[in-house]
Structures are given as C-alpha cells and as structure tokens.
Amino acid sequence: xxxxxxxxxxxxxxxxxxxxxxxxxxxxxxxxxxxxxxxxxxxxxxxxxxxxxxxxxxxxxxxxxxxxxxxxxxxxxxxxxxxxxxxxxxxxxxxxxxxxxxxxxxxxxxxxxxxxxxxxxxxxxxxxxxxxxxxxxxxxxxxxxxxxxxxxxxxxxxxxxxxxxxxxxxxxxxxxxxxxxxxxxxxxxxxxxxxxxxxxxxxxxxxxxxxxxxxxxxxxxxxxxxxxxxxxxxxxxxxxxxxxxxxxxxxxxxx
Numbered sequence: 634x635x636x637x638x639x640x641x642x643x644x645x646x647x648x649x650x651x652x653x654x655x656x657x658x659x660x661x662x663x664x665x666x667x668x669x670x671x672x673x674x675x676x677x678x679x680x681x682x683x684x685x686x687x688x689x690x691x692x693x694x695x696x697x698x699x700x701x702x703x704x705x706x707x708x709x710x711x712x713x714x715x716x717x718x719x720x721x722x723x724x725x726x727x728x729x730x731x732x733x734x735x736x737x738x739x740x741x742x743x744x745x746x747x748x749x750x751x752x753x754x755x756x757x758x759x760x761x762x763x764x765x766x767x768x769x770x771x772x773x774x775x776x777x778x779x780x781x782x783x784x785x786x787x788x789x790x791x792x793x794x795x796x797x798x799x800x801x802x803x804x805x806x807x808x809x810x811x812x813x814x815x816x817x818x819x820x821x822x823x824x825x826x827x828x829x830x831x832x833x834x835x836x837x838x839x840x841x842x843x844x845x846x847x848x849x850x851x852x853x854x855x856x857x858x859x860x861x862x863x864x865x866x867x868x869x870x871x872x873x874x875x876x877x878x879x880x881x882x883x884x885x886x887x888x
Contacts, residue, residue: 634658635680635698635710635792635823640689642675642847649675650847653689657823659789662814664834664855665827667844668868673827674715676844677796680825681712694790707735711780715796715827717772719764725751725775726760732783750782751775753813755806769801777810787817795826799833811837831885835859836877843867859883 640653650672657663665673678684679691682698691698693710701710711732719728729751733743751757756774759767764775777798784791795814799807807830815837818824828834834841834855841858843851845867851858864872864885871888 634692634694635825636690636692637676637680637686638690638692640676640679640691641687642672642679642684643687648847650679650686653849655842655849655852657792657825659821659823660818661839662818662824662826662837664838664841665825665844666829666831666834666841666858666867667850670846671844671867672847673844674796675847677712677714677794677825677827681710681794682706693792704735707783709784709791711783711791711793713776713780713793713795713798715800717776722763722765724760725756725762725764725767728764728775729760729778729782732779732781735783746782746785747778750778750785753781753816754778755809770803770806773798773801774806774810777813781813781817784817784822787820787822789821791822793817793822793824795824797827797829799828799830807833831859831864835883835885836880855883859885 634657636656638654640650642650667673679686693701726747729747751760754774754777756778759771784793798810802810811833814824814826838855840853841855842849843858843863850867851863859874861872861874864870873886873888874883877884
C-alpha cells in the first residue's frame with residue numbers, strides 16, 4: 634500500500650499541495666481529477682519520490698518511501714509520467730524489456746512477460762518496430778507496456794502510478810489502456826491514475842480524488858464525487874449526471 638499523510642508541498646512561497654491524506658489500497662484504482670494547476674502531477678511526483686514533501690509522510694508498505702533503495706523500490710512501484718522520451722533506436726520489445734531490469738527473473742520469463750504486457754497494451758504487433766518510427770499514441774502504449782512489465786502481473790504489494798495515460802490515444806485505445814490498468818488492479822495492485830475525462834474516471838475508478846487549488850475537494854466513490862455541485866465548484870461547468878443505462882456508473886453530460 635502507498636499512502637500519504639498530512640501532505641504539504643511548497644515551491645518557493647507557493648503552496649502547491651495542502652493537507653492531503655490518501656491511501657492507495659490493493660485492488661483499487663484511485664482517479665485524480667482537477668483543473669490545470671490543481672496539483673495533480675505534483676501529487677504523483679511526491680508519491681514516486683521525485684519531489685520531497687515540505688511536510689507530511691509518504692509510506693510504501695508501511696516504510697518511509699525515502700528509505701527504499703532504488704531497485705528494491707522499482708520492483709514494487711512503477712511510474713508512467715505524462716511525457717516519456719527515448720532517443721535511442723531500440724525495438725519496441727527492447728523498450729518494454731527495460732521494465733524488467735530491476736528483476737532477476739531470467740531471459741525466458743522476461744520474454745514471456747514482455748509479450749504479455751505488450752498484448753495487454755494492444756501493442757504486440759509493434760514488437761519488432763523501431764521505437765523512433767512510432768506515432769505518439771503508439772509510443773504511449775509501448776511505455777504503458779513497459780510499466781506493466783515492470784510490475785507484472787500486478788500482485789498485492791505493487792503500486793502503479795500513471796499521469797494522463799490516455800492523453801494521446803484514440804477512443805478505442807483509451808479504453809484498452811484503462812482496461813489493462815483495471816486488470817492489473819484486479820490482480821491486486823494499487824493504482825493511481827491522473828485523468829481529464831470525467832466519464833473514463835467514472836467507468837474505471839473505484840474512488841476519485843477531486844483536487845482544487847492543491848486541496849482535496851472530495852475523495853469518495855465516483856457517484857459521490859461526480860455531482861453537478863462538485864463539478865461546478867471545481868471546474869465551473871454546468872452538467873447533468875445520470876446513471877449509465879447499462880453499467881450504472883455516473884454519466885456526466887455537459888449542459
């Protein structure tokens with residue numbers, strides 16, 4: 634489990650995050666929503682250790698995150714940043730194989746995991762292509778496969794952090810990506826994903842953290858967070874919210 638308690642983050646004189654308490658539970662996806670500048674990516678950066686909190690605690694499996702050594706942490710915590718760049722002409726299979734570097738699982742098992750991760754991200758057909766020849770959306774799916782391979786199969790005790798993993802994807806692959814993330818959570822991983830699409834969050838997330846100016850406006854199941862009142866307060870948008878006719882989760886409709 635990955636958790637933050639009484640988290641504050643300052644950059645110079647500006648408070649970026651204030652009084653954040655959050656636990657990522659095994660088997661659950663927490664979606665983080667909020668307008669630009671609300672502190673979403675900063676929260677992810679604190680959770681993965683890239684930024685040190687000004688106040689508060691960050692713990693992984695009950696231990697201070699800063700006390701974990703590099704490879705030890707990489708075996709149970711994987712991060713997909715908003716932008717992933719790679720300037721080498723590796724094949725897609727080699728890029729995804731980078732996710733297996735923290736493990737000593739052997740070439741055969743690594744190969745099987747790389748294939749499974751690529752199939753989960755709907756990118757297996759790209760495996761022999763040069764990474765540099767791919768489109769932006771294809772690259773995004775390859776990096777998803779890389780972090781999936783890092784934690785494969787996603788058992789209890791692993792945590793996955795993703796910053797806007799659907800931003801460059803067509804509608805089909807937005808759902809392919811989030812279904813792959815859902816499958817990892819269902820196998821026991823704790824997942825945090827930053828999204829902008831309210832309806833994708835409603836469909837795939839177990840809980841939603843709604844951030845406003847670095848503070849928690851709401852943290853609960855989608856039906857209790859995605860209300861017209863909350864979305865008006867945080868995003869200044871007028872919406873209708875009704876139950877999805879087939880799945881039952883909230884369906885947000887702009888007025």
